[in-house]
Amino acid sequence: MERLYTAVARLEKELAISAILLQDIASRFQEAMNEGLTGGSGSLRMLPSFIGSPTGQEQGQVIAVDFGGTNVRVLLVELAGTGRSRIVARRAFPLKDKLGHYDYTAVSASGPALFDFIAGKISEIVPAGGIYPLGHTFSFPCRQQGGDQAVLISWTKEIKTAGVEGRDVGQMLQAALENRGLDRVRLQAVINDTTGTLLTAAYSDPATTIGAICGTGHNSCYLESCHPLTNRPMIVNMESGNFDGVQQTKYDILLDQASEKPGAQRLEKMVSGQYLGELVRIIISSLTAAGHIASGSESLSVPYSLPTEDISAILGDTSPGLEAVAVVAARWGITQLKVCEYKAIQTISRLVAMRSAWLVAATWAGVLTKIDPGLVRQHTIAVDGALYEKMPGYSEQLANTMMEMFGDKAKQITIRLSKDGSGIGAAIAAATVYKGKYCNER
Numbered sequence: 161m162e163r164l165y166t167a168v169a170r171l172e173k174e175l176a177i178s179a180i181l182l183q184d185i186a187s188r189f190q191e192a193m194n195e196g197l198t199g200g201s202g203s204l205r206m207l208p209s210f211i212g213s214p215t216g217q218e219q220g221q222v223i224a225v226d227f228g229g230t231n232v233r234v235l236l237v238e239l240a241g242t243g244r245s246r247i248v249a250r251r252a253f254p255l256k257d258k259l260g261h262y263d264y265t266a267v268s269a270s271g272p273a274l275f276d277f278i279a280g281k282i283s284e285i286v287p288a289g290g291i292y293p294l295g296h297t298f299s300f301p302c303r304q305q306g307g308d309q310a311v312l313i314s315w316t317k318e319i320k321t322a323g324v325e326g327r328d329v330g331q332m333l334q335a336a337l338e339n340r341g342l343d344r345v346r347l348q349a350v351i352n353d354t355t356g357t358l359l360t361a362a363y364s365d366p367a368t369t370i371g372a373i374c375g376t377g378h379n380s381c382y383l384e385s386c387h388p389l390t391n392r393p394m395i396v397n398m399e400s401g402n403f404d405g406v407q408q409t410k411y412d413i414l415l416d417q418a419s420e421k422p423g424a425q426r427l428e429k430m431v432s433g434q435y436l437g438e439l440v441r442i443i444i445s446s447l448t449a450a451g452h453i454a455s456g457s458e459s460l461s462v463p464y465s466l467p468t469e470d471i472s473a474i475l476g477d478t479s480p481g482l483e484a485v486a487v488v489a490a491r492w493g494i495t496q497l498k499v500c501e502y503k504a505i506q507t508i509s510r511l512v513a514m515r516s517a518w519l520v521a522a523t524w525a526g527v528l529t530k531i532d533p534g535l536v537r538q539h540t541i542a543v544d545g546a547l548y549e550k551m552p553g554y555s556e557q558l559a560n561t562m563m564e565m566f567g568d569k570a571k572q573i574t575i576r577l578s579k580d581g582s583g584i585g586a587a588i589a590a591a592t593v594y595k596g597k598y599c600n601e602r
């Protein structure tokens with residue numbers, strides 16, 4: 161047991177982020193932001209969205225598409241014009257059929273077929289008659305030249321559909337709608353999900369300056385008060401999952417080297433739901449290989465066999481005998497451990513999850529120090545995603561880290577959930593562009 165304690169203590173040292181390191185990461189993040197904004201070749205792309213803040217008065221019925229991964233949603237959203245919104249109709253559907261009837265995410269699928277599939281779902285919720293603005297949340301890195309033009313730089317999150325990278329996804333969706341005779345549905349804006357999250361919160365809370373996703377993927381955007389391209393306020397999609405200013409541990413390096421795109425999305429691989437379970441698996445495998453934890457099973461050697469939901473279940477276990485940890489470990493093929501071994505598994509899971517929160521908070525601290533060095537204004541950070549919403553202790557750790565970094569001034573910062581922000585935000589984005597004309601004119 162002595163050796164297990166020593167091994168866990170060593171891991172604590174490797175994975176913990178000290179107060180000094182937090183400040184250092186925040187400064188490096190700020191430097192990378194400045195470099196990205198001036199067109200440098202750093203790890204932050206700082207993609208302009210051409211969308212500013214909403215007034216809260218945008219109103220009418222708007223179609224929203226929320227395409228963030230293999231599950232897509234189309235919504236008919238009613239914006240009340242008083243900072244409130246309501247979903248009138250919705251369809252949620254996978255791009256990959258469980259029974260294998262279709263898969264629009266594979267390299268064998270084509271872009272036009274993918275967008276025709278989505279246009280078909282839109283046709284099911286558009287009311288008869290009237291013109292409907294459309295906002296499209298597309299949560300992949302895109303280069304934008306205007307609010308409604310977005311060229312996909314590269315797929316992330318394991319999607320491989322052919323003929324979309326390098327193409328304008330807004331145009332592809334509009335063309336698919338027109339082919340189906342739906343030209344009264346008019347694409348106004350293509351946005352990232354972080355932008356949608358920011359917009360949804362900002363619709364009723366003008367202090368919102370950062371939007372973020374802490375879910376399967378990770379990314380943040382912020383409101384640049386005077387963007388050099390337009391000399392007006394503009395939301396900037398930082399693609400912060402690609403930030404490379406954090407020292408990797410040997411476990412991060414192993415995960416990165418074995419991933420689809422080694423070297424890419426380095427922060428995302430340390431903090432997002434897609435990877436936390438895998439990091440825990442790599443660490444526990446190293447402990448079983450060294451004989452610190454008894455395991456008679458091969459299951460732990462299968463990459464991505466530990467879902468991040470299991471990490472949530474482990475962190476939520478407060479029972480003295482760690483029964484829930486034992487249930488999860490049995491699913492991984494390790495049974496009959498001593499309580500101290502279950503405790504080690506819980507400690508490792510907590511370290512990996514809390515490191516994620518520390519790192520994300522440090523990047524937000526970098527943004528806040530850039531846009532408001534003395535922290536004299538109120539700032540709301542709007543967040544969506546399962547890690548933030550469901551991982552025990554995660555949201556508290558984000559808030560505590562802000563306290564640690566800003567002391568008393570952290571009172572100016574509110575971090576809050578922006579539920580369904582990416583879908584409703586697409587509708588708000590479309591409405592901000594469409595303003596001037598009343599939505600749904602006939």
Ligand code: BGC
Binds near residue numbers: 352401
């Ligand atoms: C994508 C981002 C997106 C994030 C959260 C990342 O993999 O590159 O564009 O905002 O996931 O969905």
